[in-house]
Amino acid sequence: MLSKGTKLYSIIRMKCPRCQEGSFFNGHPYILSTMGKVKDRCSKCNIKFSIEPSFYQGSYYVVYALGVILFVAVSVLKLIFYPKVGPGMLLTAIFISLLVLSPLMYALSKIIWANFFIKYEKGILK
Numbered sequence: 001m002l003s004k005g006t007k008l009y010s011i012i013r014m015k016c017p018r019c020q021e022g023s024f025f026n027g028h029p030y031i032l033s034t035m036g037k038v039k040d041r042c043s044k045c046n047i048k049f050s051i052e053p054s055f056y057q058g059s060y061y062v063v064y065a066l067g068v069i070l071f072v073a074v075s076v077l078k079l080i081f082y083p084k085v086g087p088g089m090l091l092t093a094i095f096i097s098l099l100v101l102s103p104l105m106y107a108l109s110k111i112i113w114a115n116f117f118i119k120y121e122k123g124i125l126k
């Protein structure tokens with residue numbers, strides 16, 4: 001399922017969308033000094049990750065969608081496991097999960113956005 005050449009491979013492993021070998025980010029999403037910092041170029045295939053100025057502003061739409069997905073997921077989990085708990089607890093659970101997952105969602109939004117525009121090229125590294 002998660003084979004090389006799919007966009008999901010690039011997104012989950014946070015690899016270059018074009019060659020899927022070089023890393024996309026400068027550091028781990030949860031290290032605050034490098035949080036969400038995209039490398040200028042791929043270390044393997046040398047593609048420029050920022051296609052145009054302010055390229056990653058479009059990733060705000062992706063992070064919004066990820067936030068909605070998280071909201072729905074937390075709401076469904078609350079309905080399944082704690083059906084009698086009130087809406088205040090749901091809001092608290094959503095707030096805490098947003099707080100914990102926001103660095104990951106920020107990084108995911110950027111690599112998902114890049115995968116919209118950069119296609120995988122098989123055999124680009126020889």
Ligand SMILES: [Zn+2]
Nearest residue numbers: 016019042045
């Ligand atoms: Zn690459």
